[in-house]
Amino acid sequence: MTYAIDPELLPWLDMLPAVTLTDHDSLLAARSSIAQLGRILPAHEPANPVEVRTIAVPGPSDAPDVPVRVYTPANRTAAVPGLLYIHGGGFVMGDLDTFDAHVLRLADELGIVVASVDYRLAPEHPFPAPVEDCYAALTWVAAKADELGIDPARLGVAGESAGGGLAAAVALLARDRGGPRLCFQYLGIPELDDRLDTPSMRDYTDTPVWHRPNAIHSWTSYLGTEPGGPDVSPYAAPARATDLAGLPPAFVTTCQFDPLRDEGIAYAQRLAHAGVPVELRLYPGTFHGSSMVETAEVSRRMFADELDALRRGLG
Template sequence: MDDYANIDPELAPALRAFQLQVGGALDLSDLPALRAGMLQMVAAATEASRGAAARPGPAALTVTEWVAPGADGAPGVPVRLYRPTATSAPLPVLLWVHGGGFVLGDAAQDDGLLRALAEQVPCAVAAVDYRLAPEHPHPAPLEDCYAALRWLAGQAAGLGLDPERIAVGGASAGGGLAACLALLARDRAEVRLACQLLLYPMLDDRNTAPAGPDCPDTVVWTRENNHTGWNALLSGRAGAAETSGYAAAARAERLAGLPPAYIAVGACDLFLDEDIAYARRLLHAGVATELRVYAGAYHGFDSIAGGTAAARRFIEDRDSYLRRMLRAEPVRARPCADIPLENKC
């Protein structure tokens, strides 16, 4: 199979460069080594972006580190908060969940993306550093995300945030966790969300997409990696009949009452079929949903091939949706219980 047959020619060079960098595909067989390598790459990229952005005058953003209390005796959850400095008024906020197949990554990996989101929307962005599988399988990652969400809502006034305009979002596995978080927030009824921003989300542990020219197994996030990630999250039970919708959003039986959703995915992404199926189910459940499919685009193309016309369209569409939803008439959030505000620094 020609993995490049249906890929946008403008996106192909960056894909080839990525595959050379990672030796063809990400190797999840040695997670400690892969995690260490990713930390080094993220640190180098963050340092380079900060150097390029350095200029005289006031900073456009403040970035602070916090710790949200964990649930039921669990460890505290680190949260990195990006806040534009141009206004002192309460800001809408996006709780961002990073990707990494449930087994990789941290809150710092999307630093450039989150700075851009905070400035361009504008809004505050809170990146949650949830615990990773397989060391911490479901429900630990989701409960960490919920703890961060509840803390944000409960401490909004002290953080300069608007508790009536809170969104959740993420990419890949982070998008899957964000979708599960929206389900959990609906059912626990403590925080009402403005919207959910799901970027090529990882939603279905059954790995249902058929292999083919439009969905090659070897591009960026492979079918083998997908099995590995889901089995890590679900303690080796990926695809089991009893999988909860709080673990894999595609398994949720009831979608009514969820916040408006935005789902974006490339036509050459392994998650294409499950993302379209979830968008269809949301629509049928009466959830206001926008679905965008990008022709010739693969998983993570917006970051791998940043600067291309396709990536610019993806970013403009994403930011426009978030800007529109967070500037709309705010929805009333239910008050949270008092939660202590603890600064990590």
């Protein structure tokens, strides 16, 4: 297919990482490409001092500790909002370093404490390991709120791509387990539905960075079985949840030429129907991961919207 991609993004297509997931070797190559991207993306120079430290926090029962990188504004004089940030990478790629500049910028520009989770990756660690790691990190942040300088009434969760799906799942777990009360969930271009049956998922087989073949490999790796089966947990694929009432207010973003577009839109619609306050953004001419081209006007708008949503959502 041909796609009406934003003209500012077109010159960058050949420079973005080519991610094609078909087998173990291609996954290792993709992990290497993503790690290399994290090293060459522009670093963020904070306007205000931010303390950064990586801590091993208690993991799920009978599982290893979870590395969490905590970003703390150094000049705060009172408790500030807290945010659990969950990185993307199709459940199979990414780490703390890959998204370090973005998370540092959030902590700097918003003046909040951000805890970024280095959850275990599939297929070596399929569901429920990644989401349980994220939930364990959330419970640790909530328990240590005073020590971290966080106002526990202003604690939210955020993620991009697979991280957006994991953030939605963490919000479901927190509600259903009577866990930490979240005030907000930011779901950036979220990966939510293993059934792979929306129009965008069926049609977008060759879109840049992410497409249907990658999504199939991603879900197969995460679930440890073929996606779309009858018994997939809503904590793996939040689109499967039948009851969305009582979840925290949400902000959902989608990209026009992204196979994940329609599942993000549908989830936002269902949140609204369940009485959850929700805002939805669909950015024209964009594709999955196009915000890596930070100089494009649409990418600047996407980040400005993220900052504004978090600022309002976290109070």
